[in-house]
Each structure stands twice: as structure tokens, then as C-alpha cells.
Amino acid sequence: MRQLIAGNWKMNGLGADSVALARAIAAGATGITADLLVCPAALHLSGVVQAIRGSVVAIGGQDCHQDQQGAHTGDISAPMLRDAGAAWVILGHSERRQNHGETDELVREKTLAAVAAGLTPIVCVGETNDQRSGGQETEAVGWQIAGSLPKPFIGVIAYEPIWAIGTGRTATEDDVLDMHSFIREELIRQFGDAGHGIRILYGGSVKPNNAAGLLAVPNVGGALVGGASLNAEDFLAIARAAIAESGQGG
Numbered sequence: 001m002r003q004l005i006a007g008n009w010k011m012n013g014l015g016a017d018s019v020a021l022a023r024a025i026a027a028g029a030t031g032i033t034a035d036l037l038v039c040p041a042a043l044h045l046s047g048v049v050q051a052i053r054g055s056v057v058a059i060g061g062q063d064c065h066q067d068q069q070g071a072h073t074g075d076i077s078a079p080m081l082r083d084a085g086a087a088w089v090i091l092g093h094s095e096r097r098q099n100h101g102e103t104d105e106l107v108r109e110k111t112l113a114a115v116a117a118g119l120t121p122i123v124c125v126g127e128t129n130d131q132r133s134g135g136q137e138t139e140a141v142g143w144q145i146a147g148s149l150p151k152p153f154i155g156v157i158a159y160e161p162i163w164a165i166g167t168g169r170t171a172t173e174d175d176v177l178d179m180h181s182f183i184r185e186e187l188i189r190q191f192g193d194a195g196h197g198i199r200i201l202y203g204g205s206v207k208p209n210n211a212a213g214l215l216a217v218p219n220v221g222g223a224l225v226g227g228a229s230l231n232a233e234d235f236l237a238i239a240r241a242a243i244a245e246s247g248q249g250g
């Protein structure tokens with residue numbers, strides 16, 4: 001399966017910045033063997049859709065509400081994202097879990113809403129610094145997987161250790177190997193054979209200089225990139241480091 005390199009632009013840039021970034025990524029995307037995805041702020045989706053038209057780059061949202069519609073001031077539904085041209089959505093990012101109190105149960109409901117609207121969810125999991133220093137990292141991620149994924153699960157997982165997000169501190173390749181093997185085993189335990197085919201992305205300070213090593217680790221199906229995805233050259237350099245065909249689900 002091809003690796004997926006996804007850019008999470010978070011709450012950065014104005015409309016013109018997002019369009020320029022999308023254009024630069026689309027222009028450099030030819031010949032890249034990974035699947036490419038950019039996730040701009042929801043307000044910028046339509047401009048980015050125009051900017052990448054005709055390219056191989058796909059578009060996603062950064063969150064959606066668990067209901068398809070209704071009285072939810074300020075929220076955005078999965079059908080609205082789909083209607084605006086998104087095919088993917090990031091769910092349960094640690095910044096949503098921490099800053100908006102999102103629970104595993106809510107992330108599971110949002111995942112169901114996304115799939116019902118025809119979006120492919122990228123469900124994020126990852127332990128805190130304290131959980132890792134206390135040796136509870138697999139337990140924490142195991143609980144998140146059990147609680148956040150509906151059955152059946154049609155989508156992608158992103159393992160993002162919270163201590164590595166936006167900190168410049170990356171998990172070592174050994175950390176990633178251990179956690180991705182654990183997640184693969186959990187997915188197979190929960191979903192049987194289908195668990196082999198689910199892509200598991202790594203996220204947390206992925207940069208051009210560490211991407212090749214991280215993307216070569218077994219069971220890594222791609223990367224979810226924050227800071228480095230705001231620079232087209234860096235994002236494309238990470239995408240060029242992707243492995244052309246990885247094994248089961250990556």
C-alpha cells in the first residue's frame with residue numbers, strides 16, 4: 001500500500017497563504033510515490049480546492065461535529081466538509097482532546113459521522129509525556145484505540161506522541177517500531193484480518209531530515225506532518241522520502 005503524507009495546517013495562515021501553499025505543493029507533487037493530503041482550516045477549503053484542482057493532492061478537514069446537522073453554533077459537520085471538497089478528516093487530534101475536552105467516546109461518534117458522510121477519518125492517538133515516563137504508553141494508546149474506533153473501522157490511525165508534537169522532539173525509530181507493532185497487533189485483535197490493512201501514520205516533529213528513517217520503520221504507513229507541512233519544499237521533501245510500496249497497511 002502507498003504511504004500517506006498528510007499535512008495538518010492547524011490554525012495557520014490567511015486565505016491567500018493557504019492558496020499559495022496549496023499551489024506550491026500541487027506544482028511539486030508530480031512523480032511523488034506517496035498519497036498526498038493537505039488539511040487546511042475549514043474556512044480555506046474552497047480556495048484550496050480550486051488551487052489543487054487537477055493535481056494528485058487530496059484535501060481534508062481538521063475536525064467535524066458528531067451530528068450531521070443541527071443547532072451547534074460554530075461547529076462544522078462532516079457533510080459540510082464533504083460538500084466543500086474534502087475527502088478526509090483528522091479526528092481526535094491531541095490538541096482537540098486537550099483543548100476541547102474530546103473523549104474517546106466523542107471521537108468514536110465523530111468517526112462514525114465522518115464515514116457516514118463519505119469521508120475517510122484519520123483518528124489520532126498518542127500518550128502524554130507522563131504516561132511514557134511512567135511506562136504506561138502502550139496501555140494509554142491501547143485504551144484510546146479501544147475507545148475511539150468504531151467497528152468496523154474504515155480509516156487510518158495516526159500515532160502522535162503528545163510530547164513530540166510541535167516540540168522538535170521526535171520519537172526514536174525504536175519507539176516508533178515498538179508502538180506501531182503494538183498498534184498493529186491491537187488492530188488485528190479488534191478487527192481480525194482487516195487490521196492488517198489499516199494504515200498507521202506517525203506524527204510528531206516529522207521533518208525532511210528525519211522522514212526517511214521514520215518512514216522506513218515497519219508498520220509505518222505514512223506521516224501526519226504539522227509544522228513542516230507549512231513549507232511546500234519541506235512537505236514535498238518528506239513526501240519524497242516515502243517508501244513506494246510498503247507491506248501490510250504500511
Ligand code: PGA
Nearest residue numbers: 165166204205225226227
Ligand atoms: P508537528 O505536528 O509536526 O508540528 O509536530 C504534528 C501534528 O500535530 O499533527
